[in-house]
Amino acid sequence: MKxxxxxxEADGFYGIYFKNQKPSKCAVIAMLGxxxxxxxxxxxxxxxxxxxxxxxxxxxxxxxxxxxxxxIERIGAAVQWLRTNGNQKVGILGMSTTGMSALxxxxxxxxxxxxxxxxxxxxxxQGFEQGKKDGVTEWPIPNASTLSWQGKALAYMPFVYQHxxxxxxxxxxxxxxxxxxxxxxxxxxxxxxxxxxxEQMIKVENxxxxxxxxxxxxxxxxxxxxxVRRMDxxxxxxxxxxxxxxxxxxxxxxxxxxxxxxxxxxxxxxxILKFVFRSAKExxxxxxxxxxxxxxxxxxxxxxxxx
Numbered sequence: 001m002k003x004x005x006x007x008x009e010a011d012g013f014y015g016i017y018f019k020n021q022k023p024s025k026c027a028v029i030a031m032l033g034x035x036x037x038x039x040x041x042x043x044x045x046x047x048x049x050x051x052x053x054x055x056x057x058x059x060x061x062x063x064x065x066x067x068x069x070x071x072i073e074r075i076g077a078a079v080q081w082l083r084t085n086g087n088q089k090v091g092i093l094g095m096s097t098t099g100m101s102a103l104x105x106x107x108x109x110x111x112x113x114x115x116x117x118x119x120x121x122x123x124x125x126q127g128f129e130q131g132k133k134d135g136v137t138e139w140p141i142p143n144a145s146t147l148s149w150q151g152k153a154l155a156y157m158p159f160v161y162q163h164x165x166x167x168x169x170x171x172x173x174x175x176x177x178x179x180x181x182x183x184x185x186x187x188x189x190x191x192x193x194x195x196x197x198x199e200q201m202i203k204v205e206n207x208x209x210x211x212x213x214x215x216x217x218x219x220x221x222x223x224x225x226x227x228v229r230r231m232d233x234x235x236x237x238x239x240x241x242x243x244x245x246x247x248x249x250x251x252x253x254x255x256x257x258x259x260x261x262x263x264x265x266x267x268x269x270x271x272i273l274k275f276v277f278r279s280a281k282e283x284x285x286x287x288x289x290x291x292x293x294x295x296x297x298x299x300x301x302x303x304x305x306x307x
Contacts, residue, residue, distance in 0.1 A: 001042050012077035015058040018045045026306045027054040027087040029078055031098035034065040047261045051302050054087060067097055068127035068141050069148040075105040089113055104147055106207045113209025114305045118256050119219055122227040123200045124156040136167025155199040160190040178278030179220040187222040204231050211244035212301050214294055216252030218279035251286035253277040258295035
């Protein structure tokens with residue numbers, strides 16, 4: 001797949017635009033994978049393009065999964081470019097960490113009228129980096145948020161464990177769990193030690209158009225089922241203009257993605273999931289049924305939004 005490339009330095013955001021061969025006036029910003037041009041991002045773009053969408057893949061920087069004071073304005077710049085280049089409707093999709101970023105961006109930009117957040121949190125995290133450092137592969141950055149707005153770091157939940165204890169806690173929880181990675185202690189212990197404030201919460205009630213939230217109880221990364229239920233309650237108790245679905249499944253792991261998207265990632269994607277997540281190994285039929293159900297609901301959501 002060939003696309004039009006954008007850089008932070010020249011364009012105000014890092015991304016790749018894939019224009020559908022069929023004329024379309026709808027585009028989705030897709031934040032998947034570690035880089036806007038990596039395999040997962042391109043497979044996600046191809047899946048979205050099957051609906052007749054144009055797609056802008058985005059990530060913080062080239063081959064970087066670091067999330068430190070990422071300016072929300074970069075997403076705004078991409079939205080503006082899409083709207084001035086033939087797209088009347090703009091949506092956004094994020095999964096995992098970028099599920100949080102997608103929600104935050106949509107709460108700031110009413111031009112985003114479809115927001116899809118898979119395994120998101122309802123609050124902003126402390127900034128973090130990934131790589132290799134002192135025997136760990138991820139570490140929080142002191143006095144930094146994952147996101148910023150107008151040059152100021154957004155209020156965030158500080159992790160109770162800092163470097164190197166943060167990485168060692170992940171290693172400790174993962175060992176013997178049957179999961180390739182487990183990090184629930186980091187989030188549960190941090191929220192217990194530092195109860196969330198309103199300032200740290202994402203204002204999902206400001207999101208316009210359509211909002212689609214998905215979580216699974218067996219997520220081994222963080223308690224996203226709790227976070228999605230919390231957003232559901234927030235929307236029930238606050239005035240809002242969006243139509244939303246908040247789906248919480250018992251099984252599905254951290255990869256709550258449509259079944260056809262999962263199949264497109266790799267011929268043996270189900271076997272890979274069983275290797276990565278214990279729940280996928282113990283409950284393969286239930287996890288597959290979750291992905292099938294997500295596909296049904298999400299496909300309908302996208303088609304209704306495009307109409």
